[in-house]
Amino acid sequence: MAEPVVNLKRYLLTRNLIIGWVTCVLLAAFLLNIPKINILEHTARNLYFHVPMWFTMMAAVFVSAYHSFKVLKTGDLVEDIRALQAARVGAFFGVLGLLTGIVWSKFTWYVGTDIWWNMDPRQYMVSLQLLIYGAYFVLRSALDDPRKRSRIAAVYNLFAATTTPFLLYVIPRQMESLHPGAEGNPAFSEITDPLMRLVFYPAIIGFIGIFWIVYTQRVRISLLKYRVTQDSEM
Template identity: 45%
Template sequence: MHKMWWKILGSVLVLYATIAGFLATVPELPILHETIRNLYFHVPMWFAMIVLFSISVFYSIKVLRSNNPLDDIKAVESVNTGIVFGILGIVTGSVWAKFTWGQAWSFDVKQNFAAIALLLYFAYLVLRNAIDEEQKRAKISAIYNIFAYPMMVVLLFVLPRLQDSLHPGNGGNPGFNSYDLDSRMRMVFYPACLGWIIIGYWIYTLLFRLRSIDKNSAL
């Protein structure tokens, strides 16, 4: 049981954030209105994705140093899980945009760059499937992953700030401040972020264990 505490914590935080996200009071803001509740779901998906991609690049670096096949499995499974959270981030963002901007995909600069960032990691998976030899696949995909990670950071956090964007905090558009994200929302938003990050890590560990079992069975 002592090894399960973080899984229990993640489950409790997500359950709490989900219930409070729908039922707790939120600021009455023009345009956003009740859709601001999506902040509890949309943004945590991206945070979880970034953490998982960070884990992936860490193990990609280890692959080049150790040639350990388990490190390669950890790298690819964290990418697989991160992509799922990235897709959820885009879907929840599109739903939010539909009700606040009038259309699900307005070709906002951050929407476009987020889609390109995900395509970088889809390309990583395609690259892996195109190489049959195990050690060669591990090294080449590790090198690709190491270069893809800073590109993802630039696409999500740097380039959108250089252009006009409907997203808060980009292109001169003010981000969520103490007026928008008040103390009531922070009590839900921060646990939601931590909870979804833990759940994402948990899913990644499960996928790693399944892939390790398959690999050992094939030997």
């Protein structure tokens, strides 16, 4: 039998490590004292949860683009499955990031207003980003031949991945925004307590780990679907 697509032993070991890691991050996120800042108060802890959603989406975009690149290089359909599932789970984390940002801003800077959705450039650019990935999923559903679909989708996905850093990081920094590092705002590194960074960076790793667990599960399901129905799309 050929080398299995997912190395189960390695998967289970990594999965258990990630679960333990995230549990420690959650404990630290609530137990460590943080500086009390006006407006933010305890919601500053959202740094550990809201921001890693975006790092996770960005990581998913990289994984997806990497496998799309390999589709074009090798024509391997397993790479196509990986590219699609990474993009799907990544988009899911993007939606979580949007929703958590809406809740966070409503009860801090927008208290006393009816604002849930403001002209924040990051909100708009990220929505645009999610639409670009929505088009990727729609494009796939429009093509029936798996080989042709894998190549056309890979080309589009590489385009989508290229726009991501500009929409998420470059454009929002040129405009006024609630987010650190935007026009006129101090950068993240200038305003964040060192203790909070001690939790923040591990939290990013933890959430990317959760992405990896779900992504791997979905790849396995997709492979099963292919074996039973000769069609891996899901």
